[in-house]
Structures are given as C-alpha cells and as structure tokens.
Amino acid sequence: MGKVAKVLVVAAVLVAVAAAAVMAQGTGGSSGVSKQCYHIPCHGSAAKETIYERIGDGKSDRIYGYGSNDRLHANTYSNDTDKVHASGGGTNYLYVNDGDTLDGAIGGPGFDHCYVDATVEASDTCDKVSVR
Numbered sequence: 001m002g003k004v005a006k007v008l009v010v011a012a013v014l015v016a017v018a019a020a021a022v023m024a025q026g027t028g029g030s031s032g033v034s035k036q037c038y039h040i041p042c043h044g045s046a047a048k049e050t051i052y053e054r055i056g057d058g059k060s061d062r063i064y065g066y067g068s069n070d071r072l073h074a075n076t077y078s079n080d081t082d083k084v085h086a087s088g089g090g091t092n093y094l095y096v097n098d099g100d101t102l103d104g105a106i107g108g109p110g111f112d113h114c115y116v117d118a119t120v121e122a123s124d125t126c127d128k129v130s131v132r
Ligand SMILES: [Ca+2]
Pocket: 053, 054, 058, 059, 060, 061, 074, 077, 080, 081, 082
C-alpha cells in the first residue's frame, strides 16, 4: 500500500469513528422523554419516559408506563390515591412515596423498583421495594 493510500484509510477510519460518536450522542442519553399528565388515565408509550402525576394535591391518578425503561412519578403531590402501573418490560421506577399510604405501585413483566411510603402500597409484582 502506498503512503497516500494509507493516509486515506486512516482519514476514513477517523471519520467513521467521529460519525459513530455523534450518533451515540444523538440516540443515547439517560433522560428519555419527559411527560406531564393532565388526564386520567395517563398513558405513556413504548418510548423511554419520565412521567409525572397531575399538578395539585388530592388528584388521584392512574399512570401507565408501557414498554422501555420508565420512571413514573406520583410522589409530587399527596392526599390522593394514585395507581402507577409499569404495564410493560424494561427496568421501571415507580414512585408513590408522596407522604400518604393510599397509593398503589403495580409492576409489569420487566424489573420494577417501587418506592413507597409503606409496604401496603407495593403490589407483589414489584421486584424491589424501597420504603421512603
Ligand atoms: Ca395525584
């Protein structure tokens, strides 16, 4: 291989590596999509999401995460009876630790980590339960 050809090969490899890095940045990231609920029930999608319950105390929510790794937050407001369903695979985080013991965290086929005020809020479909 001539010297010029070698330089061209090296340049092509560098471009390919740079392109791969840009693609990884574009499609990667750990945050996913953030969604605020305004309706009940509140549905996620197959995408990776962080979903928040409706704004205000005393509003009982029902939130479904569906596929992919989801974070479902019903721990922002209290005096409500929130039901948070993973409803799909992936590793999900279900938060119902809002200061009352009225809520329910219901796991799905994936691995579900449930954050609760008391174990009564965690269904037996939670793979891991943390009392906060
Ligand atoms: Ca609520």
